[in-house]
Amino acid sequence: MKVGLIGFGKTGRAVASVLLKSERTRLQWVLRKSPTPTIETAAGVLGIASDTPGLIHCVDDMDAGHFLDRHPVDVIVDFSSADGLTYYGHEAARRGIAIVSAVSAYPENKLRLLHRLATSTRVLHSPNITLGVNFLMMAAKVLKNIAPQVDIEIVEEHFKSKPEVSGTAKVIAGTLGLEEDSIKTVRAGGIIGVHEILFGFPHQTVRLKHESISREAFGNGIVFALDNLPRQRAGLFTVEDLMRPYFTLDDPEGRWRDLPRYATA
The missing domain is CATH 3.30.360.10 (Dihydrodipicolinate Reductase; domain 2)
Known part of the structure; x- marks a missing residue:
C-alpha cells in the first residue's frame, strides 16, 4: 500500500519509522511545513534502510492537486494540525485517496469537512490512534x-x-x-x-x-487501521469500528479467523 504522511514532528517521525519498516506499507513521501535546504528522505533522517525512503517535501512547494498528480498514493496519513485537512482534503477525496487522520482536536468546521469528504472517499479519524x-x-x-x-x-x-x-x-x-x-x-x-x-x-x-512507552505506538495503530480499513468506496470510520469484530468472544463459524492480526513484533 502506497502511503503519504503529513506531519514530521516527534510523533510523525515515529510513525514514519514504523511505516518504513512495515512490509505492508510503502512510504512514498512526507509533507511538512518547513522547507528543507537540501533534498532529504524520511529514511535518511531516521537512519533506516528502505527501498521507498519517503522523500520529504514542503507544503509550499506546490498546491495539493498538482502534488498528488505527481506523487499518487493509496492513503494519506495525517499527523499535522487541523489546518492540514484544508490543504489536501478535497483533492484527496476527488482522487479516491483514503484519509487516516490522527489529528487530536478539530474545530467544528473541520469536523464537518471530514463528514463531507467521507461521501467521496474512506475517512478514518481517531484523536488517539493507538x-x-x-x-x-x-x-x-x-x-x-x-x-x-x-x-x-x-x-x-x-x-x-x-x-x-x-x-x-x-x-x-x-x-x-x-x-x-x-x-x-x-x-x-x-x-x-x-x-x-x-x-x-x-x-x-x-x-x-x-x-504510551514510545511514540511508535501511534505507528502500530496506523498499520492496524490500514490493514482493517473497510473496502467500500466511501464512509467515515473510527478505530472502534475497525476493532468491533474482534470483540466477538464466541465465533463458532470462524468469521474473524482470517482478519489481519495486530503485529506485536
Whole structure:
C-alpha cells in the first residue's frame, strides 16, 4: 500500500519509522511545513534502510492537486494540525485517496469537512490512534453499560511542558458522559502519555490504564487501521469500528479467523 504522511514532528517521525519498516506499507513521501535546504528522505533522517525512503517535501512547494498528480498514493496519513485537512482534503477525496487522520482536536468546521469528504472517499479519524487507548475506551463503555451508576474518574499524565488537558482524555470523558473539567491532570518529567479510568464500586475498584512507552505506538495503530480499513468506496470510520469484530468472544463459524492480526513484533 502506497502511503503519504503529513506531519514530521516527534510523533510523525515515529510513525514514519514504523511505516518504513512495515512490509505492508510503502512510504512514498512526507509533507511538512518547513522547507528543507537540501533534498532529504524520511529514511535518511531516521537512519533506516528502505527501498521507498519517503522523500520529504514542503507544503509550499506546490498546491495539493498538482502534488498528488505527481506523487499518487493509496492513503494519506495525517499527523499535522487541523489546518492540514484544508490543504489536501478535497483533492484527496476527488482522487479516491483514503484519509487516516490522527489529528487530536478539530474545530467544528473541520469536523464537518471530514463528514463531507467521507461521501467521496474512506475517512478514518481517531484523536488517539493507538490500539491500547481505543481498546481502553471500548472496555470502559462496556463496563459502564453493565454498571451505569458506578463512580468514574479520569486521570491523565503527560510531560511537564504540556499545557493543555489531553485531547484523548477529553474524548474519553465525552464517551463516558463526563464533563471535561472533571479530568485530573498530572504533569511531570518526560511522561509520554498515561490515561487511567477508575471505576469506583461500593466494594471493589476497577482501573483501566494505558501507558504510551514510545511514540511508535501511534505507528502500530496506523498499520492496524490500514490493514482493517473497510473496502467500500466511501464512509467515515473510527478505530472502534475497525476493532468491533474482534470483540466477538464466541465465533463458532470462524468469521474473524482470517482478519489481519495486530503485529506485536
